[in-house]
Amino acid sequence: MDKLYDKLGGQATLDKVVQDFHKRILADNTLQPFFANTDMEKQRQHQVAFFSQIFEGPNQYSGRTMEKTHAGMNLQQSHFDAIVSHLKESMASVGASTEDTNAAVARVDKLKGAILNK
Numbered sequence: 001m002d003k004l005y006d007k008l009g010g011q012a013t014l015d016k017v018v019q020d021f022h023k024r025i026l027a028d029n030t031l032q033p034f035f036a037n038t039d040m041e042k043q044r045q046h047q048v049a050f051f052s053q054i055f056e057g058p059n060q061y062s063g064r065t066m067e068k069t070h071a072g073m074n075l076q077q078s079h080f081d082a083i084v085s086h087l088k089e090s091m092a093s094v095g096a097s098t099e100d101t102n103a104a105v106a107r108v109d110k111l112k113g114a115i116l117n118k
């Protein structure tokens, strides 16, 4: 049981995390405009699949690469930090431990260069 995906509680927990995560993103005026034309149901499914993959769960992500997805959005460090802070809150909302939350954030942080296209 040392895969992060399993420690967190698998698909059921990730579903809850992403639901809460998207609620927080859409309630944040600095982030919401980026998602104005996004199909949030599709986004929800892709985000769950993506997290599952980077947290060592099933490889079921079929969306675009982080570089392609976020290209042309002119994303800044502040956007990235805001998203990460919402993710931390969402993980806390499902009772994830600090250790697991930090492990998840470390994985997301590795993608920063690709997401900010820098």
Ligand code: HEM
Pocket (backbone or CB within 6 Å): 031, 034, 035, 037, 038, 039, 042, 043, 046, 047, 050, 062, 063, 064, 065, 069, 070, 073, 075, 079, 080, 083, 084, 108, 111, 115
């Ligand atoms: C924590 C880092 C992030 C991760 C792990 C992440 C992950 C993803 C994933 C997996 C998708 C789906 C791609 C697809 O469906 O092909 C996506 C789409 C998207 N992301 Fe991110 N993202 C991150 C940060 C951000 C930030 C900081 C913003 C803007 C504030 C952002 C804005 C978007 C938007 C607008 C879409 C939808 C694009 C569309 O509708 O075509 N993301 N992201």
